[in-house]
Amino acid sequence: xxxxxxPYVGTLAAVRDLAAGxxxxxVRLEDEAGRAAFAxxxxxxxAFLSAFGVGEVPFGLAGTPARGxxxxxxxxKVGTVTAALHNLEEGAPxxxxxxxxxxxxxxxFRGRSLVIIGAGxxxxxxxxxxxxxxxxxxDYGRITLLVAARAPxxxxxxxxxxxxxxxxxxxFHLTVDAADAxxxxxxxxxxxxxxxxxxxxxxxVAITCGPPIAIKFITQLLQxxxxxxxxxxxxxxxxxxxxxxxxxxxxxxxxxxCVDGPVFSHAQILELIDSF
Amino acid sequence: MAQRFLTKQELLxxxxxxxxxxxxxxxxxxxxxxxxxxxxxAAAEVDLQVGRPVNSIKEFxxxxxxxxxxxxxxxxxxxxxxxxxARPQVLFAVRPCDAAALxxxxxxxxxxxADLYWGRRRQDTLLVGLACMQIPTPECFCTTVGGSPVGTTxxxxxxxxxxxxxxAAGLTERGAAxxxxxAGRPLDxxxxxxxxxxxxxxxxxxxxxxxxxxDRYWQRLGERCLxxxxxxxxxxxxxxxxxxxxxxxxxxxRLRAWDACTSKHYSxxxxxxxxxxxxxxxxxxxxxxxxxYFPWRYQxxxxxxxxxxxxxxxxxxxxxxxxxxxxxxLAGEQP
Amino acid sequence: MNLxxxxxxxxxxxxxxxxxxxxxxxxxxxxGAVRPLVAATPEECGxxxxxxxxxxxxxxxxxxxxxxxxxxxxxxAVVLKPCDARALNVLSLEHQVERSQVYVxxxxxxxxxxxxxxxxPDRVPPTYDVLVGEPPAERPAPTDDRLARLxxxxxxxxxxxxxxxxxxxxxxxxCRQVCPMCYCEVCIAEKLDPSWESIAIAPAExxxxxxxRAYHLIGRCIECGECExxxxxxxxxxxxxxxxxxEAARTFDGFRAGMDNETLAPFMTFHKEELE
Numbered sequence: 034x035x036x037x038x039x040p041y042v043g044t045l046a047a048v049r050d051l052a053a054g055x056x057x058x059x060v061r062l063e064d065e066a067g068r069a070a071f072a073x074x075x076x077x078x079x080a081f082l083s084a085f086g087v088g089e090v091p092f093g094l095a096g097t098p099a100r101g102x103x104x105x106x107x108x109x110k111v112g113t114v115t116a117a118l119h120n121l122e123e124g125a126p127x128x129x130x131x132x133x134x135x136x137x138x139x140x141x142f143r144g145r146s147l148v149i150i151g152a153g154x155x156x157x158x159x160x161x162x163x164x165x166x167x168x169x170x171x172d173y174g175r176i177t178l179l180v181a182a183r184a185p186x187x188x189x190x191x192x193x194x195x196x197x198x199x200x201x202x203x204x205f206h207l208t209v210d211a212a213d214a215x216x217x218x219x220x221x222x223x224x225x226x227x228x229x230x231x232x233x234x235x236x237x238v239a240i241t242c243g244p245p246i247a248i249k250f251i252t253q254l255l256q257x258x259x260x261x262x263x264x265x266x267x268x269x270x271x272x273x274x275x276x277x278x279x280x281x282x283x284x285x286x287x288x289x290x291c292v293d294g295p296v297f298s299h300a301q302i303l304e305l306i307d308s309f
Numbered sequence: 310m311a312q313r314f315l316t317k318q319e320l321l322x323x324x325x326x327x328x329x330x331x332x333x334x335x336x337x338x339x340x341x342x343x344x345x346x347x348x349x350x351a352a353a354e355v356d357l358q359v360g361r362p363v364n365s366i367k368e369f370x371x372x373x374x375x376x377x378x379x380x381x382x383x384x385x386x387x388x389x390x391x392x393x394x395a396r397p398q399v400l401f402a403v404r405p406c407d408a409a410a411l412x413x414x415x416x417x418x419x420x421x422x423a424d425l426y427w428g429r430r431r432q433d434t435l436l437v438g439l440a441c442m443q444i445p446t447p448e449c450f451c452t453t454v455g456g457s458p459v460g461t462t463x464x465x466x467x468x469x470x471x472x473x474x475x476x477a478a479g480l481t482e483r484g485a486a487x488x489x490x491x492a493g494r495p496l497d498x499x500x501x502x503x504x505x506x507x508x509x510x511x512x513x514x515x516x517x518x519x520x521x522x523x524d525r526y527w528q529r530l531g532e533r534c535l536x537x538x539x540x541x542x543x544x545x546x547x548x549x550x551x552x553x554x555x556x557x558x559x560x561x562x563r564l565r566a567w568d569a570c571t572s573k574h575y576s577x578x579x580x581x582x583x584x585x586x587x588x589x590x591x592x593x594x595x596x597x598x599x600x601x602y603f604p605w606r607y608q609x610x611x612x613x614x615x616x617x618x619x620x621x622x623x624x625x626x627x628x629x630x631x632x633x634x635x636x637x638x639l640a641g642e643q644p
Numbered sequence: 645m646n647l648x649x650x651x652x653x654x655x656x657x658x659x660x661x662x663x664x665x666x667x668x669x670x671x672x673x674x675x676g677a678v679r680p681l682v683a684a685t686p687e688e689c690g691x692x693x694x695x696x697x698x699x700x701x702x703x704x705x706x707x708x709x710x711x712x713x714x715x716x717x718x719x720x721a722v723v724l725k726p727c728d729a730r731a732l733n734v735l736s737l738e739h740q741v742e743r744s745q746v747y748v749x750x751x752x753x754x755x756x757x758x759x760x761x762x763x764x765p766d767r768v769p770p771t772y773d774v775l776v777g778e779p780p781a782e783r784p785a786p787t788d789d790r791l792a793r794l795x796x797x798x799x800x801x802x803x804x805x806x807x808x809x810x811x812x813x814x815x816x817x818x819c820r821q822v823c824p825m826c827y828c829e830v831c832i833a834e835k836l837d838p839s840w841e842s843i844a845i846a847p848a849e850x851x852x853x854x855x856x857r858a859y860h861l862i863g864r865c866i867e868c869g870e871c872e873x874x875x876x877x878x879x880x881x882x883x884x885x886x887x888x889x890x891e892a893a894r895t896f897d898g899f900r901a902g903m904d905n906e907t908l909a910p911f912m913t914f915h916k917e918e919l920e
Contacts (some may be wrong), residue, residue, distance in 0.1 A: 126386055
């Protein structure tokens with residue numbers, strides 16, 4: 034009988050700085066069972082990374098299997114487990130449990146335009162959607178990307194923006210809440226940018242992720258911009274422990290973020306009995 | 310299945326026999342007059358009087374703390390091992406409410422993906438029930454949630470106190486086998502227990518809970534709540550748990566331990582954001598989990614067996630039976 | 645004088661006049677018990693009761709009125725027995741509660757049946773704004789036999805006694821939650837960064853928690869005995885607190901916490917002369 038609490042053993046194949054206080058980890062799975070489990074994970078799914086001796090934390094899978102067998106995670110140093118992870122060097126062993134959760138219904142999105150709005154580290158779980166869409170470019174209509182962060186040093190995946198912007202029928206917009214000395218781009222809240230860009234809701238799907246307050250305002254504005262709740266998708270976060278729907282912690286009302294989510298449409302969020 | 314009548318002596322002798330082969334858990338009264346379920350070495354320790362132990366059988370199937378993983382780690386490699394299973398055990402003199410609680414716990418832990426730790430303990434546990442021929446305490450409310458003081462759900466053997474002795478009924482194959490070595494005379498025709506009266510209170514339907522979610526009722530109730538974990542920890546059906554590692558060097562244990570959604574930091578995220586920032590919101594979450602969320606997910610199974618521990622033990626008199634009445638009444642009053 | 649009638653009259657007047665925004669008292673509960681009530685309206689004051697069943701230390705609930713920002717706390721009234729009022733003095737001394745914003749409805753007390761009442765010498769609250777009821781006749785407080793037995797034990801015996809007690813502990817933290825003096829934002833037993841003890845509910849961790857709590861209460865425990873009353877496992881929590889209260893009294897000239905709100909507690913005070 035498989036034990037869903039037993040992590041697969043992985044190795045930290047590469048660590049690089051992604052943004053201030055945020056690192057990008059590439060994890061190589063070391064056993065056959067792990068590789069099989071992660072052979073076909075979908076955009077929006079997550080996995081638990083173990084810092085043995087401290088504990089485990091869930092992270093959105095920030096890449097796609099099509100782009101490589103190694104798993105990518107954006108890890109912000111915000112607590113004890115992430116601090117322990119930040120202390121690990123390349124080659125260190127880690128544990129991985131997953132893939133878990135539901136995913137963005139990218140197949141249902143085929144033939145539609147995509148409006149992807151990522152704030153801060155919220156861009157990480159959206160990156161698989163971007164990669165998938167660019168790798169299947171003909172399946173999707175116009176792609177509009179809005180990337181935001183509180184400051185330039187908090188922008189994630191900066192080295193990929195040019196590549197994204199250069200894709201066919203793709204527009205790329207960037208803003209920071211507050212500039213630094215070197216910044217020459219847009220300055221302003223993501224919603225201000227979103228208002229200016231005014232994405233076309235016709236046959237479109239909007240996908241957003243960021244801190245709860247950002248999701249709230251972005252979604253409110255999307256609805257004002259005539260996106261119906263069924264057209265808006267996000268990925269939610271609650272404190273999590275097991276990822277299996279067993280420990281009872283990550284519920285928003287009767288839904289568990291780990292098994293009923295983390296991807297929810299805004300229509301589903303409106304039906305949630307409780308708030309996040 | 311066949312019944313037999315055991316004198317008290319014969320019953321105790323049988324339990325002593327069990328203790329030679331199994332770990333036996335039974336109710337023991339301490340000098341302070343409190344009864345606890347604990348491991349016993351001899352049948353004479355057991356308190357068979359009508360009453361409700363402070364703790365439930367939960368901890369013997371789902372321990373308060375359990376090592377779920379053992380990690381031996383070097384600089385470049387780790388070795389992961391699942392700890393061995395525990396000894397087979399007999400839970401003796403289990404109240405029907407505690408046994409009934411296993412229905413919801415099984416639904417949770419045996420559901421996909423099945424929990425190995427619960428599964429093997431469950432498999433290695435036999436339950437010998439003791440029927441409530443009188444209602445043990447004023448806080449009991451098993452009938453409100455569809456249970457019965459003489460209910461046999463999830464038991465392998467049931468004992469009924471009858472005069473100078475006990476009627477023992479083997480309910481399952483394993484129960485009958487367990488009962489095999491006991492003395493006593495066969496009972497024919499079988500004894501049928503007259504269940505004691507316990508009028509059920511209201512058990513509001515899902516719509517009632519749905520209607521009241523935003524009501525100020527929960528904030529007001531939260532005003533006196535201490536935010537402790539008494540109700541959740543001694544409850545036979547509360548199961549929320551935490552997972553964290555212990556050990557800094559080469560030997561690490563990943564622990565699973567009880568936790569409670571009533572406590573202040575339960576849902577606080579690393580960013581500091583708290584989706585349930587008030588005691589009222591947390592208390593509401595606990596009640597809704599038991600009476601609305603769990604039934605929604607598990608085919609109507611309520612996460613409560615009406616044992617009454619939370620009612621008896623809450624230091625500020627937050628009474629679940631009153632909450633059920635209030636929900637039924639307030640939902641009826643809503644437009 | 646009917647205490648219940650008097651309490652209701654005073655409470656109603658306080659709310660009607662707007663002198664306070666809440667009255668914290670006791671009301672009839674279920675199954676013959678009383679329970680705390682935070683009365684918000686004059687009508688709700690009609691539910692207040694006062695009798696020997698009123699065991700709770702209501703000073704605890706004053707902590708709920710501590711503002712998160714620098715705004716002044718709201719004025720509240722609270723019914724306090726002698727030990728409860730000592731708690732208020734300590735909270736006031738420690739800047740957790742603004743004494744001038746609390747209207748104390750003091751209640752003389754001849755014991756409410758708790759273990760704590762056995763050896764209690766206090767009959768009248770050391771601070772009050774109005775006193776309801778007649779002080780009972782003076783009588784010498786009986787000795788605390790339980791404390792005497794503990795003090796008579798050799799250290800090894802006492803160690804074994806407490807080890808057996810802490811084995812039963814389930815770390816429900818009721819003793820901490822009910823204690824007005826335990827108001828740390830994050831308890832040391834649950835702190836993660838750094839982590840002082842694991843999440844295990846086990847004898848070693850239980851002992852750590854209780855011993856730490858006992859030491860954090862030296863010079864602060866006002867012996868209301870709520871900790872012991874609420875323990876579902878019957879652990880004599882008050883006994884170790886009383887033990888250290890006695891130790892502190894012997895060391896610091898008979899010091900008793902909370903007898904006024906000016907005398908600083910020994911463990912919180914440093915006098916230069918102590919160096920000499």
